[in-house]
Structure formats: structure tokens, C-alpha cells
Amino acid sequence: MTTDEPQRPDLARELIARATESATHRAKRVRNQLDAVQLGQGRHTDHANTSVLRRILAEHDWPGHRLVGVSGARAAWSIALHSDHDYAFQRAATTLLERAVQAGDALVQHWAHLHDRVLITSGRAQEYGTQLLLSADGIELCPLRAPASVDARRATVGLPPLAVALMAVRRRYPPDSSADEAPTVVLVGAA
Template identity: 30%
Template sequence: MKYLLIPLFCLISFITNAQKHFDISLKKQMDSVMFLDQKYRDTLTWLMTPDKVAAITKKLGMSASNAINHYNKLQKNIDSANTNFVEGIFKQYGYPGKSLVGDSTSEAAWHIIQHSKRIDDYIPIIKKAAEEHELTFRLYAMMLDRYLMNKNQEQIYGSQMTMRTLKSTKINEWIVWPLKDPKRVNALRKKAGFKDTVEENAANLDVKYRVIKLDDIIM
């Protein structure tokens, strides 16, 4: 009987510890922050989508440029408040990952930092969370790509697209930011957890993929 109780005790201990780790109050707070993070982003996306801009500007009753400026300002104010909140969470808990707030909510803090100007400060925390399986590794890969792009360095996974002027055309256009290893990018994407290729990802966002080097871009 003594030996049968040991596994049962271990199981109860494991369940108790898991329950202590999960924080329903923090989960609700992070869900609210995530909602605010997305509040105006769909509208801004539509305002920059050629086949939707006419309908959305008519509905809003303002020009596209005025609407973009208006909603950008609103979203930036939200993003600033969200970043301050998440910074406080990091100080208190570290990264609020899967064991603390659940699988889906574990992405909330990532979204806030990805949309902030603080990636340089917090990408080590994001990396650690991904390595400890508290955050989906694919998301860290996306942040790493953005971190590299922000520093005018080649990205690894091909997740970042931006509007730039090419030296050859002198036209400001959407491109997939230059890749460190174009030949291996899809293998790297698969290993990181992406379900599509760099070509498919670009096509889904109406961007024509082609290999571009840093030297091809007017910085």
C-alpha cells in the first residue's frame, strides 16, 4: 500500500502545482489587452487595401489619408498604454506564457511587444519563453525577423514585408524584406512551425515574392 501511494501523491502534487501556476485573473487582463491591441488594426488594414478602401472611407465619412491618420493616432495611444502594462507584467511574472495564462492567451504579450518600439529590450524574454515552450516558437521567429529588419539586417524566416523604394525601379512598393539564406528559408520556416512557404505567405498578403538584396534597396 505504501508503494501505491507514492505515484498518487506525485500526481496530486503535480496537479496542485499546475493550478498554482495558472492565473485566471491575469488571463482575463491579458485577454483584454489583446482585444485593445487589435481594436483599430483591421480598419487600418482595410484603409490600405485597394479593393476595400472606397467602401471603408464611405462608411467612415472621411478621406483615406485623414482616416489613416485618425486611427493611427488612436491605436498608437492604445499601444503605448498596453506596452506599459505588459512591462509591469514582465517585472512581476516574467513572460505570461502557456502555464500561467493558457495556450491562446500566451500570445497576447507577444502581440503587444511586436507592435511596440521595445522589441530590442524584450526579444531576450520572448526568446526564453519560446525555448521553454511557454510561447509558440513561430512567434519568436517572426519577432526575430522584425528585429533584424528594424536594424536593416537580413531576416531569417521571411515573415516580414515592408514598403521600400528599389534602386532599379525607383518605385515605392511592397517587398519581402531581404533574406539571409533564400535557398534554405522554406526549410527554416518549416522547422520553426510555419505552415506555408515564403512564396505562399507573400501571395496571401498580395505581395509578389522575389529575391531582393539589401543593396537593392534605397535606405
């Protein structure tokens, strides 16, 4: 990976701005701080972000570290990860991200998260245990293939043991016993 200036800082800025706005919106959604109009606006933003990333992928392939820098590549990954409304796009993005990983231009951890998300959104069990459901009952691991060997698979992509990742997510999303309503069920990621 490179620490040089990205080739397309303009794309990096756009991706970062879009991903930051979406992350702020998702944090409010997780905490039930959005009304119906705001929820709809968030869906519109996700669709718009997917369209922008689709255009970038068509023009440049995966926007990796060389093209948009580390922060821009992370933003692109975040946008792809939250493109659940477009499974075909998410699956294609996973393939392009995998190629970028193989070329040393993206993080394998990002690929593992996106790979798991595609598996979950298609109704299959995930490989690396990165996808969780956050609900009124707490944090729940999405279906996982061969749970006994998940930590070995996680190690191959540089992820910590699942118990460590779950502890971090539980610290990030503590139960809110003061909430008036049960929180919406939300798919979240674990490192």
C-alpha cells in the same frame, strides 16, 4: 505546453482585451479607415499596451501558456510584435520569449516572428521571412538574409514554405482598386 487553466486568468483577460482592441484598430488602419485622430489614438494604445506588457515581464518573465494560457500568450506576443516604437523593449521581449520557448511554455513560431520584427526594425535583414510591407503596390517581402535557404530555416521553426505564407497574406489583403487614396505602408506578418 499545458492545457490546464492558466495561473493568472486576470492577466490573460487583460492581455487578450488589449491585443484584440489593437488588432481591430490595425485592420482599420490597413484598410485606410482611420482619420488622423484615430491614428494617434492607435499609437497611444500601442504605447499603453507596451507599458502593461513591460510591467508583466518585470513581474512574471514571459507570460507563457502556464501563466496566461494559449490565448493570453498569443496576445502578449501580438503586443510585443507591435511595440515597434520601443526597440529595446522589443529586443528584450524576444529574449524572454526565446527562454519561454526553450522551457516549452511558448510557441517557437511566435519567437521567429518577433525575432524577424526586431531585425527589420533595427535595419537588418530578417531570417524567416515573416515580415512584409503592405502598400499601394501590393505585398513586398522585407529584406531577407540568404533567400535561397529561407524555407529550410522556416521549417526549423514550424513555419510553412514562404510561397504558401505569401499566398495566404495576399488572400487576406487583396488589392483595393476602389480606394480613393493609396493605403498607408504597413508592416504585416506572414505565417
